[in-house]
Amino acid sequence: MLEAQVEPYKQLRDNMARRDRGLREKVTTLEAAASFVQDGMKVGLGGSTMSRTPMALIWEVIRQRRKNLSVSRCIISTDGDLLFGSGAADHIVTSWFAQGILWGLSKVLRHGVEADGKHFEEWSHLAMGMRYRAGGMGVPFLPTRVMLGSDIAAIRPEAKQIDCPFTGEKLLLVPALNPDVALIHVQRCDAYGNAQIDGLQFMDIDLALAANRVILTTERIVSNDQIRRAPDQTKIPFFCVDAVVEVPYGSAPHECYGHYEPMLGHMEDYVAQVNADPVNGMRAYLEKYVYGPKSWVDFLALVGLEEVLDASRNGRSIYND
Amino acid sequence: MLEAQVEPYKQLRDNMARRDRGLREKVTTLEAAASFVQDGMKVGLGGSTMSRTPMALIWEVIRQRRKNLSVSRCIISTDGDLLFGSGAADHIVTSWFAQGILWGLSKVLRHGVEADGKHFEEWSHLAMGMRYRAGGMGVPFLPTRVMLGSDIAAIRPEAKQIDCPFTGEKLLLVPALNPDVALIHVQRCDAYGNAQIDGLQFMDIDLALAANRVILTTERIVSNDQIRRAPDQTKIPFFCVDAVVEVPYGSAPHECYGHYEPMLGHMEDYVAQVNADPVNGMRAYLEKYVYGPKSWVDFLALVGLEEVLDASRNGRSIYND
Amino acid sequence: MTDAPSYTANEILAVLSARQLKDGQVVFAGIGTPLLAATLAQRLHCPSLTILFEGGVVGAFVEPGKLPPSTNDQRCAKRSNMVLGSADVLLLMQRGYVDVGFMGGAQIDQFGNLNSSFIGDPQAPKVRLPGTGGGNDIASLTNIIVAIKHQKRRFVEKVDFITSPGFVRGGKSRTESGLLRGGVFRVITELGVFGFGEESGRMKVLALNPGVTREEVQDNTGFTLEFDERLETTAPPTTHELETLRLIDPDRLFTA
């Protein structure tokens, strides 16, 4: 699989020309939105580690039994586990893959890569950012001063080292990444897809500009009037966006800045179960929490109201002082 | 003058290493701040056309009788006139140079370039943006798809055309621009220099990151506490900033988003006077409005209280609806 | 029409330009006639036209009677959908989000190249013009409509300087220069509407404005014009179009 192949500009523009970029309402259901993701696609995920992960969308993609996805994210976490463990993705492009330092290595990642033929394509964090940024700018690469001299560069011939035509300095050119579809969760957007993101943006803006389709879930759909009262707060313009779904707690059990912190009780139980047995533990988790629930609200109920309310209180406390 | 020479990375880093980037209060006077600008320096200006122009700083730089400046800005306007006309600058790097469409060509520019040996180094607007951005990113160039096939590229051999090593496509690499000092006016910042910009940002963020020194004027100095209540609204981090001056109406007679619109009566009179005679008209304007006043407030008084109040009412009206 | 309304050259320029836009498009508009025409279209047949300005505005709605003196003023941003950096709004165009760019120029040639930099020799210019601004970027990255006054000194065989590329030297020369998409597809003047030969990249007359003859347009042009086989006559500005235009620009800032 040659993931880092750069899309020729003509193709990128032709794909874009076919998109409906007109001002129109795009509100739909989680099921319909997730169906933009088809087998074998390159999928980009918003957020980072346990923050603003588009969990409800990933959950629905897995429920729709997608296969052979190549998934990229700046830092991937539980979402990477679920995508590998469910068989939805066999290729993950990121700079770091684990639940977070509290829980050590991901055994699901380890099992997938060491024993199950899955690929974890590693780039430095800045390189990931520059790959999305090049994709969003409509250029085939961006120059960086990282990865040089390291074995990451050695195993990533998709990046090209050059001597700078201006200074003679060695530089690494990282190739543009234009996912087929990006899944992004935001605090609020309007029905057209004009999105505001509070606090940490991670690589979401570049990702949204780079992707050939963007699906937003949002804690809340607000009026276009409200968006237009503070246009300098819009972080993703509506014409990048192809579908909008209102999904409160759409990042659970991860956090959404200003709304809720991670649901750590659920995360503790999850990690204990899948690290004890990355195959059967994961299978049981998927059955109970992904395939089992009738709806996202049903999933939240399984996480537990107390945990959800605790996470919310912690999340809102960022604005207390 | 070879303006587009790219600073070698070692030199850029060594300059940076010598800067005091610690958290410290930097509030000073307009006179002291403007003295960061020394003869022959490369000076970058924030804002664009008639918006958020760092007019008070430029005014003070001219009063300090600086010479041989090379000044860059995304779009330059009255400020370019004053810098050429006063003799402070002999080289201007920009994409567009005029007062604005209402007043046609700048006769000061025309006189300077056609008859007085001054240089107007033209780049496309995107190229200007990418030059500052490369400078801010610490890379020697950025790739673009503009200027190709045009005579702007023909007269700008400082930009280099390449065949993309990924796609074979023709690209133009534009060289990084790292001004010696940037002059930027903002709506508010704290005493350390953490700055918020409302509305149109233009190229100010990239410029601030690219420059080797940054001088801020601000409508208002606020507490660090206020900045830290909304850290995602900080647009320029304090460690980019070397001096802070509180100068209400610091962009007059141009506009400052949300505070005041351009003072069009003054602009009308100015343009009539300098376009009638770009040498003597300009000399008389400088005597009266730049060298004459005892202070910036004195200058505002010459513009006239009614005009200042009108501009303020119009400026604030952006938040009426 | 018996009581055809009267109008200025700039007014028919704005009205015909507005007619070129389709609802739902994303249009990048320069200052002057382009801004006016896009705003006019938005109030006529394109209620969901998305207007972008170089200052960093996405989804603008300019208020009638409050035309901005440049596309970098706060009036352009008021109650818009998004405000971002100047380079970033141009990058949207490089990425392909924009359908149409809308611009002016001081000089245009048979291949649709625009000059807004130098009259005379660039090394020792007779007139130093203001320069490209975003013009070169718009012309390089998207399909453009040019609104320009029709005068012989403006419509020249070869511009003194290519600020904003059209079909460069005609034929495949635009693509060969590395400009893989976009290009000038319409020129609007007070005399007519112009397109370009698909193979040649040379300007041709698609329609003449009411009362304008072939001779008149040729006489005002510095190179030999082709006329389209299906040459049309432009429908004159309607009372509704003109009234709406005058509502937007009551002070005739851009339509005098």
Added chain:
Amino acid sequence: MTDAPSYTANEILAVLSARQLKDGQVVFAGIGTPLLAATLAQRLHCPSLTILFEGGVVGAFVEPGKLPPSTNDQRCAKRSNMVLGSADVLLLMQRGYVDVGFMGGAQIDQFGNLNSSFIGDPQAPKVRLPGTGGGNDIASLTNIIVAIKHQKRRFVEKVDFITSPGFVRGGKSRTESGLLRGGVFRVITELGVFGFGEESGRMKVLALNPGVTREEVQDNTGFTLEFDERLETTAPPTTHELETLRLIDPDRLFTA
């Protein structure tokens, strides 16, 4: 000291790391010990230390008892000076705004190269580690301090995989690789403080922690260590340092 306070290995790691920072510096800190050490320094001798996190935070102040589970959580951003994109905070380092990077790793070698990617053959790894995150970027772009547990399997002659470059193969090889600035300048472990030979780029012992012998540190290291001519003994963590540390991490998330 007669009543020397007791402490864990992770605690002395955090305290000695904190001591490496100077007031007024700009420090880029990874999760775990680096975050803890930077926060500790800020509460001890560096009240105006500017802490950056990979999640996009500039000028952070982590609240005692509210340690974030990663540097991408909102707890990192609360009441900070600035929040921006993840790539942009790393670009600040590429531009040169950062004085010190502060990171961990799974394996380190004699030239200060760090491995956090693979144990064994990268093509068929025995253990697939989490990867570089921002580690490679920090190590490539700025001067770094590494805080790491001192075990023979971690201190190896040659790392299985260079995730984050130190002095690469020693000598001038770092610069020759294109890494023109930065480099590892301190390694802190529970056994001592280490620097690097200016010419050789090889690790050497600068100081031994209280009660640690030359033999003990050599026995726990997979390559031959040089000892600095002016070998010092680290002053033990003070009661004030430990109390402050325990106030910051009362649940011993990072110091167990």
